[in-house]
Amino acid sequence: xxxxxxxxxxxxxxxxxxxxxxxxxxxxxxxxxxxxxxxxxxxxxxxxxxxxxxxxxxxxxxxxxxxxxxxxxxxxxxxxxxxxxxxxxxxxxxxxxxxxxxxxxxxxxxxxxxxxxxxxxxxxxxxxxxxxxxxxxxxxxxxxxxxxxxxxxxxxxxxxxxxxxxxxxxxxxxxxxxxxxxxxxxxxxxxxxxxxxxxxxxxxxxxxxxxxxxxxxxxxxxxxxxxxxxxxxxxxxxxxxxxxxxxxxxxxxxxxxxxxxxxxxxxxxxxxxxxxxxxxxxxxxxxxxxxxxxxxxxxxxxxxxxxxxxxxxxxxxxxxxxxxxxxxxxxxxxxxxxxxxxxxxxxxxxxxxxxxxxxxxxxxxxxxxxxxxxxxxxxxxxxxxxxxxxxxxxx
Amino acid sequence: xxxxxxxxxxxxxxxxxxxxxxxxxxxxxxxxxxxxxxxxxxxxxxxxxxxxxxxxxxxxxxxxxxxxxxxxxxxxxxxxxxxxxxxxxxxxxxxxxxxxxxxxxxxxxxxxxxxxxxxxxxxxxxxxxxxxxxxxxxxxxxxxxxxxxxxxxxxxxxxxxxxxxxxxxxxxxxxxxxxxxxxxxxxxxxxxxxxxxxxxxxxxxxxxxxxxxxxxxxxxxxxxxxxxxxxxxxxxxxxxxxxxxxxxxxxxxxxxxxxxxxxxxxxxxxxxxxxxxxxxxxxxxxxxxxxxxxxxxxxxxxxxxxxxxxxxxxxxxxxxxxxxxxxxxxxxxxxxxxxxxxxxxxxxxxxxxxxxxxxxxxxxxxxxxxxxxxxxxxxxxxxxxxxxxxxxxxx
Numbered sequence: 160x161x162x163x164x165x166x167x168x169x170x171x172x173x174x175x176x177x178x179x180x181x182x183x184x185x186x187x188x189x190x191x192x193x194x195x196x197x198x199x200x201x202x203x204x205x206x207x208x209x210x211x212x213x214x215x216x217x218x219x220x221x222x223x224x225x226x227x228x229x230x231x232x233x234x235x236x237x238x239x240x241x242x243x244x245x246x247x248x249x250x251x252x253x254x255x256x257x258x259x260x261x262x263x264x265x266x267x268x269x270x271x272x273x274x275x276x277x278x279x280x281x282x283x284x285x286x287x288x289x290x291x292x293x294x295x296x297x298x299x300x301x302x303x304x305x306x307x308x309x310x311x312x313x314x315x316x317x318x319x320x321x322x323x324x325x326x327x328x329x330x331x332x333x334x335x336x337x338x339x340x341x342x343x344x345x346x347x348x349x350x351x352x353x354x355x356x357x358x359x360x361x362x363x364x365x366x367x368x369x370x371x372x373x374x375x376x377x378x379x380x381x382x383x384x385x386x387x388x389x390x391x392x393x394x395x396x397x398x399x400x401x402x403x404x405x406x407x408x409x410x411x412x413x414x415x416x417x418x419x420x421x422x423x424x425x426x427x428x429x430x431x432x433x434x435x436x437x438x439x440x441x442x443x444x445x446x447x448x449x450x451x452x453x454x455x456x457x458x459x460x461x462x463x464x465x466x467x468x469x470x471x472x473x474x475x476x477x478x479x480x481x482x483x484x485x486x487x488x489x490x491x492x493x494x495x496x497x498x499x500x501x502x503x504x505x506x507x508x509x510x511x512x513x514x515x516x517x518x519x520x521x522x523x524x525x526x527x528x529x530x531x532x533x534x535x536x537x538x539x540x541x542x543x544x545x546x547x548x549x550x551x552x553x554x
Numbered sequence: 555x556x557x558x559x560x561x562x563x564x565x566x567x568x569x570x571x572x573x574x575x576x577x578x579x580x581x582x583x584x585x586x587x588x589x590x591x592x593x594x595x596x597x598x599x600x601x602x603x604x605x606x607x608x609x610x611x612x613x614x615x616x617x618x619x620x621x622x623x624x625x626x627x628x629x630x631x632x633x634x635x636x637x638x639x640x641x642x643x644x645x646x647x648x649x650x651x652x653x654x655x656x657x658x659x660x661x662x663x664x665x666x667x668x669x670x671x672x673x674x675x676x677x678x679x680x681x682x683x684x685x686x687x688x689x690x691x692x693x694x695x696x697x698x699x700x701x702x703x704x705x706x707x708x709x710x711x712x713x714x715x716x717x718x719x720x721x722x723x724x725x726x727x728x729x730x731x732x733x734x735x736x737x738x739x740x741x742x743x744x745x746x747x748x749x750x751x752x753x754x755x756x757x758x759x760x761x762x763x764x765x766x767x768x769x770x771x772x773x774x775x776x777x778x779x780x781x782x783x784x785x786x787x788x789x790x791x792x793x794x795x796x797x798x799x800x801x802x803x804x805x806x807x808x809x810x811x812x813x814x815x816x817x818x819x820x821x822x823x824x825x826x827x828x829x830x831x832x833x834x835x836x837x838x839x840x841x842x843x844x845x846x847x848x849x850x851x852x853x854x855x856x857x858x859x860x861x862x863x864x865x866x867x868x869x870x871x872x873x874x875x876x877x878x879x880x881x882x883x884x885x886x887x888x889x890x891x892x893x894x895x896x897x898x899x900x901x902x903x904x905x906x907x908x909x910x911x912x913x914x915x916x917x918x919x920x921x922x923x924x925x926x927x928x929x930x931x932x933x934x935x936x937x938x939x940x941x942x943x944x945x946x947x948x949x
């Protein structure tokens with residue numbers, strides 16, 4: 160049954176939260192008000208811009224410390240981080256990897272790079288991430304436990320891993336997913352590309368996966384230009400992750416020996432320098448972003464047909480991208496709302512096209528995806544930069 | 555028959571070429587004396603550090619113009635560039651790709667990323683790159699021409715491409731290799747990672763391949779921290795290269811649709827900014843590097859047991875890494891010479907361990923590799939930074 164909301168009222172409500180003096184409001188833009196300039200200049204002045212340098216080491220140490228893992232390995236971007244997480248979790252050619260249909264394409268692409276097959280699972284409207292209950296029911300139906308792992312009885316392929324993604328920074332229900340992974344003998348890898356600064360039951364996201372991936376793309380909560388990181392609590396996997404992302408070269412005074420097929424995925428020192436400065440500002444960004452989210456939340460309480468998506472129970476979200484959910488009856492107005500906001504230079508966007516609808520993944524296995532498809536019709540991201548809150552967080 | 559050279563004389567000869575006031579002399583270090591800071595600062599001041607920005611466009615245009623190709627696509631590093639070159643040349647799982655045994659491991663790794671098999675070919679002592687004569691004789695022996703391509707009659711696999719590499723900046727004999735590719739119906743891809751600023755018969759290296767790869771790693775003639783580029787004269791492949799390196803996203807005002815498995819290989823704007831400034835200095839670097847090479851060449855004319863490697867006929871080399879070749883009889887002294895130089899803070903190194911000796915590639919097909927193995931025993935790179943010549947190029 161179609162109902163309707165006032166497009167004009169939604170636009171005005173968004174505008175009421177934003178600073179008055181802004182002409183063009185981006186979805187998410189970075190702020191370089193700290194030591195970015197100083198650290199980058201140090202790289203140029205010393206000549207250490209490339210694959211080795213003190214900012215890479217420092218960035219890795221500080222990331223590990225902030226996220227509470229034993230080891231963080233800086234890489235060129237979140238996609239590379241995901242790829243290496245999967246490789247080190249022993250995802251092999253023709254394995255299946257469970258992942259949400261509702262994610263950025265990098266999650267599914269990384270599975271493909273391993274020669275493995277993405278297998279799409281449905282979302283939970285409470286977290287926007289993988290629905291553990293639906294996943295458990297589904298696995299009870301299709302899983303065939305064998306000595307060497309969990310198999311999909313429909314395809315005959317091994318199901319090696321599940322990669323939940325913390326959508327727009329909102330943590331998935333990690334306890335339930337970890338339990339399912341244990342029951343079914345499947346590895347847990349967290350796609351934490353969007354959730355730096357997000358906590359689940361007091362623990363930073365990315366701690367529960369065998370390995371996890373972060374992203375520092377230009378649109379993320381902090382940025383290194385392009386960049387990412389692998390997180391792990393397994394010391395051996397951490398050492399291996401560093402080795403395989405730096406061409407698997409064996410240390411020697413002059414010889415060039417490599418002991419496995421490696422990757423050139425290391426983050427350049429100049430990008431890590433940016434990361435160190437951004438990490439110093441992260442607590443401030445998080446305060447600002449939560450303040451902005453709170454203002455949106457308050458502003459949208461009384462508007463019919465739409466609601467502001469708030470962090471799930473037991474979680475503290477970074478509110479990377481603020482999210483509106485239209486009521487089901489108002490889904491038909493999504494594109495009109497996207498047009499109205501973008502037409503007035505308030506940048507908004509829908510969620511990603513679910514993976515099973517992209518041509519290269521249409522033949523991949525999937526469960527019933529009714530919630531993902533409903534969210535696709537109803538979800539809109541609205542401006543979320545930390546700087547949009549600067550006017551009132553310092554008050 | 556073993557002969558001997560004077561280690562001390564070699565060390566003194568190297569030192570006689572280097573500036574007198576230098577304590578530690580690196581093999582190759584970058585110089586940021588131009589607009590690096592100005593351009594990088596502009597990125598930070600405007601917030602455009604990431605995947606889109608004017609320096610990416612400018613860097614691509616200027617690279618294409620300098621190297622004389624229709625299209626250049628900036629990517630995260632040379633390995634990524636090679637990977638995409640191979641993908642776009644339609645290198646598929648279980649194809650074979652011919653490449654020199656004597657190369658940096660990235661060339662062989664990139665072949666592996668495609669699920670293809672490296673097939674190692676021998677070097678030419680005149681260029682340090684692929685020996686066209688040996689390659690032709692070898693292909694006459696093993697090639698089986700079929701309607702869909704050239705097959706290896708020993709393995710039954712398709713030989714899809716050959717990837718010559720311009721070792722230390724010295725161009726391979728491209729005319730002969732292009733002819734062989736035509737005769738045997740094999741695609742030519744140039745690994746030009748080391749040869750920005752190197753010309754073969756007046757044409758910049760990288761023009762002859764269907765696609766070619768550049769690198770701007772920190773140790774290269776110019777650097778972007780980490781970076782690379784794909785070069786091509788095929789407009790369609792150029793467009794496809796840009797598309798596939800930027801997640802294969804279809805342009806739309808807000809929708810996220812992707813039409814193939816793509817990669818996150820784009821060069822961040824902040825790294826491209828560095829590249830634009832470095833490219834302005836390239837002509838100056840090349841003059842300095844050739845002057846340094848000439849001084850080495852003169853200094854080594856009279857020393858027995860060793861010679862300075864000069865650019866091949868018909869070529870103008872960038873002299874990326876200057877090279878000494880020990881006489882065969884003196885090969886046993888290579889490690890002593892490496893130790894003596896590095897002990898006195900003059901950084902030197904041997905050539906890479908040939909690919910067929912690395913554990914992950916020992917089972918790959920190969921021809922007789924006698925020249926590559928001889929070069930491995932006799933080759934030493936000596937300090938090559940442009941700045942080492944600054945004292946005399948301005949005189």
